[in-house]
Amino acid sequence: MTKKSPSPEAITAWARLVRVSRQLIERTEDALKANGLPPLAWYDVLHELAEAGEGGLRPFELIDRVLLAQYGVSRLLARLEADGLVEKLPVADDGRGQTVRITASGREMRRRIWAVYGACIADRMGDRLSAQDLRTLASLLGRLRDPPASD
Amino acid sequence: MTKKSPSPEAITAWARLVRVSRQLIERTEDALKANGLPPLAWYDVLHELAEAGEGGLRPFELIDRVLLAQYGVSRLLARLEADGLVEKLPVADDGRGQTVRITASGREMRRRIWAVYGACIADRMGDRLSAQDLRTLASLLGRLRDPPASD
DNA sequence: TCCTTGTTGATGCAATTGCATCTATATGGA
């Protein structure tokens, strides 16, 4: 088995990707913290649950959507529930499981986070690249996904 | 103070960036772990120190280069030193500080990590985008940096 | 010299995360 060596272009692109994404995320987390808001992961879950509507989602369905480990989801949901942002309902046909649904204050919290989060995105992406460049960027990144999905 | 709203293009690009970078990094960390190697952060530090040469670097110089908090650098260096991968030397003209230098086994470890890390980059970037596309990607990402730097 | 302020690096403690495992329920075959 021979180990492959990456091209200089691949190394540069990788380095930029890792560095820029970390910077952007970190600054966004800082902005949330500065406004007394919870971390980005909370938004991700609230967003998915809001999209899912009244039917809610099963915890295991959240795992792939928010890229968290099973125990991460379990604990994050426990915190969200403790804060009254989501509610857990028993599932009729599966005694093991539960359905998680966003509450009214969950939706409210989502809005409050978005006010800061959205502004960060606008500042750090929208203001720096044209719509066309943003589409190009999204398309290139799309080709790096695993599994390779349609674009 | 009016909060800005990001364009749909900005949101899509942002979502891809966050998701793809997390996936790539996580898979790389997994590959390292599977080969019994330390995390990426160790590589970053060893890489910077290798570049710095015999003169080594002061810990505070590492902070910005590897995007770690001060205490993160302090503790990471302590582990690297405990493993004999770096050595700390007193600084002549500043009694507070120290100079950190990579050791021979540090260089060896760097090579071993790179064998896996480099292959990941080749697999996940080099094999999926052409050299031209990689340059485009790097350029677009470059414009998202903070502070905006030349390209 | 002395005192105030700034910088460098380490660390105690709390919160978070990762890993392994556990409980409870479901499923399918003998």
Added chain:
DNA sequence: TCCATATAGATGCAATTGCATCAACAAGGA
């Protein structure tokens, strides 16, 4: 029915991280 295996979700414990603070030295002015 009974048992083996699989799946959903929670959790004990260790390792890591974040926050706040500390100790040590540096630098510059009164």
